[in-house]
Amino acid sequence: MASELKNLSVFSTENLPDISEKHFAILVAEWNSEVTNALFNGAYQTLVNYGANEEFIHVRTVPGSYELSFGAALAAQASHIDAVICLGCVIQGETKHNDYINHAVAQGLTNVSIQYNKPVIFGVLTPNNQQQALDRAGGVHGNKGDEAAITAIKMLGVSF
Numbered sequence: 001m002a003s004e005l006k007n008l009s010v011f012s013t014e015n016l017p018d019i020s021e022k023h024f025a026i027l028v029a030e031w032n033s034e035v036t037n038a039l040f041n042g043a044y045q046t047l048v049n050y051g052a053n054e055e056f057i058h059v060r061t062v063p064g065s066y067e068l069s070f071g072a073a074l075a076a077q078a079s080h081i082d083a084v085i086c087l088g089c090v091i092q093g094e095t096k097h098n099d100y101i102n103h104a105v106a107q108g109l110t111n112v113s114i115q116y117n118k119p120v121i122f123g124v125l126t127p128n129n130q131q132q133a134l135d136r137a138g139g140v141h142g143n144k145g146d147e148a149a150i151t152a153i154k155m156l157g158v159s160f
């Protein structure tokens, strides 16, 4: 399985842009808060470790991952926000509800990013069970929050 070979917290840090003046929005879904709080801690610390000003990290919560798209739109349309990081965890349930949430959020965040011309990062775990989630929120497979933060940083360095 791909994850077995990958630690989400191991990434190249070459040629990262200066983010000391950049404003980041972090949106955190409340569902599965044990997991999403761990994702947030990883994302926040990664931003700080690579030079973000803590006063320029703007954190908001939304009820569930489905609401991340609207929350991201609110953040992205704010002129002072440079990048949006969205964190959630949608654990497969008994029905197809998780599929609908996951597809809606993935497409929704993509749409927001393109509409507002800003990086909007998909930091949403879509595990089959709680253990898979914990493994990717500071466990054996690292922390997708770290990955989401470094992705935001790298995207701020992409220009033409």
Ligand SMILES: Nc1c(NC[C@H](O)[C@H](O)[C@H](O)CO)[nH]c(=O)[nH]c1=O
Binding pocket: 029, 031, 032, 063, 064, 065, 066, 067, 088, 089, 090, 091, 092, 101
């Ligand atoms: N089951 C999970 C949810 N469900 C809630 C939805 O995200 C949404 O808030 C609701 O459908 C109302 O619009 N959310 C998660 O983030 N994770 C889940 O496992």
Ligand SMILES: CC(=O)[C@@H](O)COP(=O)(O)O
Binding pocket: 090, 091, 092, 093, 094, 095, 096, 097, 098, 101
């Ligand atoms: C997606 C979820 O985990 C939550 O909405 C419960 O899903 P289900 O009703 O399919 O068990």
